[in-house]
Amino acid sequence: MDKLQFTADLIKSIVSLGWPAAFVAAVWLFREKLTELMPLLRLRYKDLDVSFRLDQAEKDASQLPTVSESPSQPTPEEKSRFEKLVQVSPRAAILEMRSDLEEALNAAYRMSDPKNAYKGASMQVMIRTLRQNNNIDEKTAGVLDDLRAIGNRAAHPTSADVFTAQDAERFRDLVRRVSVQFNSELSSGSILPG
Known part of the structure; x- marks a missing residue:
């Protein structure tokens, strides 16, 4: 594996973690509003x-x-x-x-x-x-x-x-x-x- 392949794999790994990280960040940022909305959830x-x-x-x-x-x-x-x-x-x-x-x-x-x-x-x-x-x-x-x-x-x-x-x-x-x-x-x- 050369440096170019290693860099490509590293970027691909970071991108694949993007959605879960964004979801966790959004839940954390809006946690107060989410606790208000939970009673409305069915x-x-x-x-x-x-x-x-x-x-x-x-x-x-x-x-x-x-x-x-x-x-x-x-x-x-x-x-x-x-x-x-x-x-x-x-x-x-x-x-x-x-x-x-x-x-x-x-x-x-x-x-x-x-x-x-x-x-x-x-x-x-x-x-x-x-x-x-x-x-x-x-x-x-x-x-x-x-x-x-x-x-x-x-x-x-x-x-x-x-x-x-x-x-x-x-x-x-x-x-x-x-x-x-x-x-x-x-x-x-x-x-x-x-």
């Missing part, structure tokens, strides 16, 4: 379906302050209706629970600012307003935002969005937990006009 491979948004919402909900009031148990009719809906369409079950969440959120929003509250506010506006008025803490706002995003994905599905019965049940449990917290704050008067 991966599917054969039977494996990973949704970081539900996982993040459950993690945040476990850190919410505990409410002495236990979640009201659904009536047998409600439970049967939800179970039937989950069997037919988990996406429809999520939308049903999203509607319940929106009602609870709307009640808290109207209570927090009766003079400016209007019925047409989006969930995002209601969450932001409640957070800005310190009616809800950062964790509750995060859980609500995750639930809002999941509900939006159910309402406007793409070909990548496939909701399972387990997703619908997890969503229902999170909605119940947050709704209980709202009901507790509304009844105790901790959600007052800002």
Whole structure:
């Protein structure tokens, strides 16, 4: 091997490491943004379906302050209706629970600012307003935002969005937990006009 061949092989080796090095450098440079985007990621491979948004919402909900009031148990009719809906369409079950969440959120929003509250506010506006008025803490706002995003994905599905019965049940449990917290704050008067 002469010097020219050695130089050519050395350059070829360096070039072949270019793409992996560029990828590692990009991940390192954008690591903060990537950690923000991870909860939005949904991966599917054969039977494996990973949704970081539900996982993040459950993690945040476990850190919410505990409410002495236990979640009201659904009536047998409600439970049967939800179970039937989950069997037919988990996406429809999520939308049903999203509607319940929106009602609870709307009640808290109207209570927090009766003079400016209007019925047409989006969930995002209601969450932001409640957070800005310190009616809800950062964790509750995060859980609500995750639930809002999941509900939006159910309402406007793409070909990548496939909701399972387990997703619908997890969503229902999170909605119940947050709704209980709202009901507790509304009844105790901790959600007052800002």
